[in-house]
Amino acid sequence: MINDPSTPDPSSVSQPSSPIPSPSDRLDELLKELLDSGATPEEVCGTCPELLPTVRNQWRQMCRLRADLDALFPPPLELRTRPQAPLPEDMALPRIPGYEVEAVLGRGGMGVVFKAWHLRLNRPVALKMLLAGAYAAPQDLARFQREAEAEAGLRHPHIVQVHDVGEHDGRPYFTMEFVEGGSLAQKLAGTPQPARQAAALVASLAEAVQVAHQGGIVHRDLKPANVLLAADGTPKITDFGLARRLEGGAGVTQSGVPLGTPSYMAPEQARGQTRAIGPAMDVYALGAILYELLTGRPPFQGETAACTIHQVVTQDAVPPSRLNFKVPRDLETICLKCLQKEPARRYASAAALGDDLRRFGEGRPIQARPLGWGGRLWRWGQRNPAVAALVATALALIALATGGGLWLERQQAERRQAAEGDLRELANLQQQARWTDARATLQRAEVRLNGGGAGDLRQRIDQARHDLDLVMELDRIRLSRVTSGNVVSRLSRVTSGNVVFYRTKADRDYTKAFGNSGLAKVPDPPDLVAARIQTSTVRVALLAALDDWAVCATDKVQQDWLLAVARKADPDPHGWRDRIRDPASWEDPAALAELARTVPVSGSSASLLLALAERLGAAGGDAPAFLKRLQAGHPADFWANLIL
Template sequence: MDNSRMKIANRFCGTCGARFFADAPQEFCSACLLESGLFGGDDEEAINSESLGDSNSRSMPQNYRNARPGHTLADFGDYELLEEMGRGGQGIVYRARQKSLNRTVALKIVGLGQWATQRHLKRFHLEAEAAASLDHPCIVPIYEIGERDGSCYFSMKLIEGEPLDKVSESGRTSPRQAAEIIARLARTLHYAHERGVLHRDIKPGNILIDRKGDPHLTDFGLARVVETESTVTRTTEALGTPSYMAPEQAKGNNTRVTSATDVYGLGAVLYHLLTGHPPFAGGTTYETIRLVLESEPRHPRLWNAKTDRDLATICLKCLEKDPQRRYSTALALAEDLDRWLKHEPIQARHITMLARGRKWVRRNPAVAGLLASLVALATAIGVIIWKSELFRPPPATGIAVLPFDNLSPEKEDASLTDGVQDDILTKLAKVAGLKVISRTSVMEYP
C-alpha cells in the first residue's frame, strides 16, 4: 500500500474543527448538534451561522467548551456540567458534579433526539449494562444510566489522565511501554470475554492512561452480551471505528464477531503505537472499509525501521484477516507480549514471502488464475520458439583433406604424400571458426 492511500481527506466540523470522514452527510459533527440542544437555541443559531461562514458566531460554543474551572456550563438533571473532556461520533463526555452525592464524575451524553429508535435505545442501555456488569481495575465503572430531554446519558468514574491517542501523539510511548499497555488491556479483555462481553470498538480514543501510566478501557458503546438473543446484536449494520475494525466486523455480519475481533482491535492499537498510523485509513468510510477487507497492512518496520521484528510479528498476527490465524484468546496475546518483554522466544512466527503470496492468492483468486494462465501461455510459446529453426544453431563449417595418391614410380615418395596431407591439416586447423576433419576420419575414403 502506498503512502497516498494512507492520507485521510480533510473535512472538518464547521463549529469545533473536528475532523470526520468526507462522506459524512452533515456539515458539522454530531457532538456539536448535541451541544446545540443542551445549551439552547442561541447555540443552534451559532452552529447554523458558522456553517454559513459567520465568524462572529463562533465564540458561543467555544466559550462553553473552555469554561473556567469552578464555573458551571449548564445543569443537566442531577448533574452540573463543569467542562468538556472529549467528544466523538456518539456524543460528548463532560466532567460533571453529581449534586445528590456531591462527587465529580465523567458524564457521557449521547444525543439521539428525534432519531432515537427502539433499537438505538436498546443499544445504549446494553452499553451501560455490559460495562456495569464488569468489575475490573482497568475497566471504567458505570455509576448511573438514564434518559433526559431526548438524550441518553450515563455517569462513570472520572479517570484523571489522557486518551491513548493524545499520549501517543506526544511521542511519550516507547515500544516497550506500548507492549506493556497492550498486554494489560489484553488481560482486561480476557476478563470481559470470560463473562460473555465483547467490546467491539477498541481504539486509542477509548483507552485512558491515568497519571500513573495505567490503562483504563472505556466506552463499551458497541459491546454486546454474547448469549443475548436481542435483535440489536443481529443487525447487519457495521459497528465500530473503520480504521481499527476487523474484517468480519467491516462486512456487517455481527454473528461472526467473536473475541478474535477484540484481539484484532488490540493489534490495530499496537500498530498505531509502533508506527503513528492506524493499519488502514482512506479518504472516506467506504475507502477505509475496502482497505480493511482487501489489503494487507504495511509492515511496521516500513514505517519505523527501528521497530523490533518480533514485536512487529506479534502485531501482524493480531491483524490477520482470518480470525482463526490470530491469537486464540486475548490472554494468549498477553502471554506472547510477556515473552517479548522478558526477551524470551515468542510463539508467533514471522510471515514469509511464500505465506504472503498464498494469502494474496486466496484474496484475489481471479487475478491469480489469470496470471497463472499468462505464465503458462508464455512458457508454452517460449518452448515452441526454442524448438523452432529460429533458435537452432547454424551448422558448423567443416573441411576434410583426403589422402594423396603417389603416382610416382618411386615407392619411397609415398611418405611424401602423407607429409603433405599432415601439413595442410595443421595449417587449416589454425583458421578460426573452421572445423577440420581429422586424418583418421577420412582414411576410409579412397
C-alpha cells in the first residue's frame, strides 16, 4: 500500500507509536510506484539508494513474469478488444528523434505500441517499445529482438513491414507500418463470416505464412488478434514475438512449457513439445482461424486456459457445419484437415492449404477429399446454374406429382432412424470419455427429431442430456480443485490452509452434484448406489469422480462410505483396485508405499492412481516419483500432466 504523499505533521512523526516502515514494506512501496508511474528504478530510489540493487532485481523478475503470463494465458477477447486505458498522467509520451509520438495503440506485459509520425517520410507508423529497457530479462530482450528481426526479414503484402530499429533512453524499439483497420478479432466479435470471404482471407494468410516458412520462420502464435486489417480489408500478420527458426536456433521457450494462445495451439504445441516445432503448427493455427471465421468461435474454448489445453490435446473439434449449417462441406473438410491431431495428417505446407482454398473459391474439386458422383454433380451445378436450375425444377415437379405424403413419411422415418444411429454413436463416445463429441452428437439427434419422436426415444435423449450435464459438472469440480491453490503442497505431508479450503469446497460440490442427480446420498446403502453407477452410461466418469471425492472428503465416515461404493461399483476383490480403496491402507504409510511400488501403472485407471498419489503424499511418501511413473504409463493423460 502506498502511503499518503502529503507532508505529515511533524508532531505526529515524533510520536513513539508511529510505526517505522520496514525495509520490505519500503521495497513494496517502491515496486508499486514503478508499476504505477512508469519511472525507472533509479528515479524511484532517489531517497533510498541502498535499495536500488534489490529494486532492480525484483523489477526484472516482475517484467519477465508479466510477459510469460501474457504469453501463456492471454486475456479474454472482450478485454483484448477494449480501448486501451491512457498512460498514467505522470508518464509522458516518449520524445524520440525523428518521430512525433501521438498516442498509445496498445499495451502488453512486456511493451507498449504507440502511434507515431515519421517526420522525414511524413507518414504514420506504429512504434513498439520494450518498457523495461535495460532492466528487462534476457529472455524478454531476445524475444523483442527476434520479433523485430523476423518481421524485418520478411517482405510480403500480407505481413506487417518493419521500417526502423533503434533505442531511446535505454529502451529498445522498432517501427512498422501503421495498419488502421484494427484486428481481425475486433471485426469478428463472435460473428460468422460468409464462407467464400473466409476462404479468401485465410488463403491470403496462408500465402504469407508460406513466405515465412520459406524464410525459415515459424510464427507459433497465429490468431485473429495477430491479424491486422488495412482500410481496404487487406489482412496483415503481425507479432512474431514467439517466432522460431526452423533450423533450430536457440529460443526462450523452456522444454515442456507451452507458449502461445491455447485456443489456437496445435496439440504438440500445447504439450510443450519443442522438438515438434515446424510449419504444421502454423497450418493448424490457420485452420483454427478459418474455424472461427465460419462459426464465430475458436475450435476449442474452455472456461480456463488449462481446460482449453485439455480440449486441444484430447478432443476432436466439432465439425463447423454443426454450429453453422451454412458451412459448405468442402470448406469444412479443408478446415478439419488443418485441425488434425497428428501433424502428418494436416496439409503438408501452408502453400498446399492456400491452393485448396483457392480451388474451393473457384468451384473446383479440392485435394483434401476425392469427390464422388454426388460431389461432381454439385460442382457441375455450380458451374452451370441455369441448366441445373431447370433440371432441379423438373425433378421437384416429378417428385411432387408422385406423392408428397409418401416422401414426407419416408423423411420422418429416416430422421428417426438417423437419431437412433446418433444415440448408438453417443453411447460409444461416452464409453471412450469423449464428452465434447458426445454432446455434439446428442445435439444432432435433437435437431433431427425437432421436438418429436417416440416416447422411448425422447426419454433416452433426455437421460443422455442429464448424464452429460452431470459429467461436465464433475469435471468442473475436479478442475477447480486441481488448478486452485498450491498444487505442490497437495502431494506433501504439509497441507496449506488454501488446499484444505479447496478440498472442503470440492467435498461440498461433489455431495451436491451426486445428490441432485439422484445417484447417491451418503446414507444410501453402498450396494444400491453401486448398482446405479454400474448401469450408468457415464460409469467411467462417475468412478473417477468418486475416487477424487474420497480424497477430498473431510468426514471419516463419509470417506469410508465413498470407498465402499467405489469398491462395489468397480469390484476387484483380489486385485490392486480394492487395495487402493481400502480405508486401512490409507492409514498405513508403509502399505501405501508398497502399493505404489507394485501397482501396475499401464492399462490401469489413471484417476485411481492419482488418488493413490495424493494419499501417498499426505502420508509422507515420494508422491512425485510415483507421479512420474504414472505419467510414463499414461503420457497423454491430462490430469497426470497437469498435477505433475
